[in-house]
Amino acid sequence: MRGSRDTKPGKHARVRKYGAELQRCQLEATPVEQGDYHPLKPIIVTDSRSRRGGRKGSTSSSSSSSSSVAMDPLSSMMEGTDPLSLFAAASASEVPTLSHSSSSVELGRKQRENEDEVGADFEPWSAKRGEILSRFTTTEKLSINLFMGSEKNKASSPSSAVSEKVRTRLEELDDLEEGSQRELLNLSQQDYVKRIEELNQSLKEAWASDQKVKALKIVIQCSKLLSDTSVIQFYPSKFVLITDILDTFGRLVYERIWSMCSDPRPQPDSFSVEDVNDTAKETCLNWFFKIASIRELIPRLYVEAAILKCNRFLNKTGIQETLPRLTAMIRGIGDPLVAVYARAYLCRVGMEVAPHLKDSLNKNFFDLLASFRQIHSDTVQNQLVIQRVEIPVYLTLYSPAIHWILQCVAYRAPDVLLTEMMERCKKLGNNALLLNSVMWAFRPEFVAARATDFIGMIKDCDEAGFPKHLLFGSLGRSLACADPAESERLPILNEAWKVITKVRSPQDYINCAEIWVEFTCRHFTKREVNTVLADIIKHMTPDRAFEDAYPQLQSVMKKILTYFHNFSVLFSMEKFLPFMDMFQKDSVRVEVCKSIMEVFIKHQQEPTRDPVILNALLHVCKTMHDSVNALTVEDEKRSLALLINGFIRMVSFGRDFEQQLSFCVEARATFCNLETVIIQLIHTVNQLAMETKRVMGGNHSRKTAAFVRACAAYSFITIPSLTSIFSRLHLYLLSGQVALANQCLSQADAFLKAAVSILPEVPRTISVEGKQRSSEAFLLDFINSFLSTLLVVPDHPEQGVLYLVRGLLNMVQDYTWEDNSDAKVRVYISALPLLAAMSQENYLYTIPKVDSNETLYGGDPKFVAEISRLCETLIGQVLDHLKTLGREEGVRRQGSIAFALFSVLLAHGDLRNNKLNQLAVNLWNLSHKNGYCETRTSVRTLEHIKQQAQQPELSHLSDMLLRLSLQSRA
């Protein structure tokens, strides 16, 4: 250690002139010329090309009239139009004036095509699928009856002998699993679904293993299941399951035929008949002949519909001719439920394959109307009696299919057509089932415009059969999306609610009411909403009916919150809080509270002191807070705390600071379990103190002085309740700073002392984001910022000089640092600049109206000497440490610490002092001894010294510079 141990650095920190230094360091401010060019300025490309030219894009060879102000290379590549604006121009120009466009024919075609396509606004079948499966379930036993190859017995029944030859032929067709007539009885629903899925699987397997006939047989047998209406409640789900198989089959056949088209394969979507070769055509034709000879009506219908798309291989008009034929064929199905689902399937396939063929969709619907009376036929009634299914339940089975058909029909249909449809429905005596589907499927705007008519029609429906509340539910759903005429709104609401309020069953009632709340919130004031809430409470309270309706009630709450953002209005609704009281299950309650708070935080723009809001929200927050228990997960706590914090931040009593403080006191009592909230409260109080100071312009009156002391007291007694040690440390420091700023010296002292006193409690590791990390870095950070505060803290008159600094350093000394850690020494090194700063005549910063040590001691030599002694001790400690490092493997660390100390000495030490100078040089050499020093840093340090040396008062540095050398690694 080259004897530097013996060096006694007599003094001292070098004298700093902070003002001058700052000025020297400041960059020269040069005004920026606001020229034309700026790299961040957007390039403005003005496209004055005619729109039509733009739309045609590549075809327009006319010399471009585009004049770009600043031609950017990308757009110049594209003849001045970038592809995005090209699309935009195209879509913009498609709407207006057809006649002016030279290419109006083309445009017209394009438009028509667009109309024909099924857009994203068409709710696809896949969306309905799941809903149907979950809605139509049964606990009854089901059966699957599959005849594989026992057809011949049936076929021969009517007249006479089927010849041997035909018989063998049929057997060839039908028999793959001879005599495999399987009848699976007593299946539960799950088993049934599983079986169907197995069939789907075996279909794919049969196809893959080239057993086309077997595949066809599976499909036929499956579609035959659709003619069976036993366990009628399950029929819609059965339909979904089996049509899945049909879809698979249709896809397989189509893909196979498509793959037979020789290379180059035609485009999958747009090929013409000419592209298809003979083999493919023949195969396709074969399928159709095979299917045409299926004996039973329903399988023949379904299977042909499934491969409808394949008609495209044969001729252009195939689909166009087949769809009406299949539509007419459905008339042969006697059972109305089976028929309506067959229609739904046909519409579905039709929409998929040929959405432009609206006629057959319409025809389907009209046929449905024509055969509607079948629903009430004796056959059906008898069946229902046998199966013990009630009429309303039975009727709801129709809904998915009729909804679907109407949805297809109404999709982008002109109003005239819809009106006609409605008239036709009316003719059937306002059949409720139809009416319901009409309201579901037609455009909400259409329904909304005729809402009054609809209400009239609903009223005319007979009560038996389809429940009216479902009708009003459907109407409400439409009205939630589209607005009826202004003048009609109130009558509509009155009429609707008159019916809704009469619904007996709470479940039915709330289902319907929930829908109408949206309409009410959207168009009416809090008075009406309040009435509605009152009604809901009245219906749902008896027998604690609300317990079964939490989802709906939550949805009601959500809708109210969507439309009412003004919380003073919201809480002034008499029934709002009673409504909230209906959420009695804890989890739901908290969920509701959270949604309220989310809306509040999102929409409350200004701080509030409205007692109504405060009381209500405090209650809401308390509910959330009280849900926290030992089992609550950390994330949940965090999200709750976040919401409560959001609320606390929004509370402001303006200049009534005392009330604000008492609010904080109350809040502290209320939210004691959420640490994050407590921290927020302390911050709020600190902020309050600073706000007070700002209002008073820095001069506290007696009253405000007492108030800020009260604030400090609040913080002081609150902080210890926190468990997180670093939160406590930082808050102590922060509160200390606030107290200091407010001239509460003893309070500040107490805060800082408290901080120092809990330092030993800091654990060596803390958990950060679930991982154990060393706390060292955090602790060092804290100590550094603590040290910088200490500069302005005046010494306590009854304690010794630099009482807090010593206290801190003692704590650091006693703290059990990690083994092999330089943290302690690092603290010592960083304490040196503080001490240097303290020995200046004028401090770097001060707090207004607080006398720091500079004034207290006035540069007393004893004080300076004390500081110097402290410095010596610290440096001594550092050097000791360096020595131990030298002995061990820690040479790299040694170098780094030595360099750090050197830097500090260079920046803060008075290097005219020879010993100090010598020490610095020795440290430099030590740090370079083992070649672990970064050369770049060293070079820059030397440059810095060189620069510093140019100042007159630091000229001695140039001498030192000569003694510092960049040692090579050798």
Added chain:
Amino acid sequence: MSVILDIRLKRANKVYHEAEVLAGVVVITSKEAVQHQGISLTMEGLVNLQLSSKSVGVFEAFYNSVKPIQLINSNIEVAKPGKVPGGKTEIPFEFPLQVKGNKVLYETYHGVFVNIQYTLRCDMRRPLLAKDLSKTCEFIHVLQPQKSKVQPSPVDFTISPETLQNVKERNSLPKFLVRGHLDATNCVITQPLTGELVVESSEVAIKSIELQLVRVETCGCAEGYARDATEIQNIQIAEGDVCHGLPIPIYMVFPRLFTCPTLETTNFNVEFEMNVVIVLHDDHLITENFPLKLCRV
């Protein structure tokens, strides 16, 4: 050492008209070279008549089957005696479907008692110790479409208890009324049979309505002639108690091979009929018969 002989016709559907040329290839697949004494193709058209056991005795039906009528029999040589190299060899051929003399070529028809079948047979004669190889492939002969227009001859029909024949106790029948029409009874074989049917009223619920396509085959033989009607296919057009008053489409595609234009010759006739079968819920069976005349236009 296996040799595989195969005939591949160019046309995927194997349908040929008279005077057209059957083009295709004879494919010989073998690992080694094959020695042969000539490969030839034979085209043969035969009408097979069989007597039904109903009209003659069982044994007679078995023994007395009428001699087949040959329509065409011609032969060409594909390859002279020699050797076919190993691997896959394709020998193309063209064979005109041309009848000698004034014989008439009937359409291909697969029936019960009458069968009209055309085959193309490839024979490979081979030297001693090796079996001759042969492969047969059926092709379909279809008449040239006639130029003349057919009269559609639509038929209206009404079915009610009163219109029925063959009823034992007319009183026990439930009341019903079914009206309908067929668009044509002179049908074009490539076009479906179409029409409509309306159940106007029915006391008893309807279980099913079906269309039954029936062939009527007549064979002449020494003892006179035998006439038999058998079902070709049965197509259900209504299931369950259908809506009254709503027209239900009648639609049936004529199956290929099992139907041909109505045929009347000196030795045999092939005719077709269609039955509308209404099954009531009490298992009453009501049938209305329509003779059809099929032709190819």
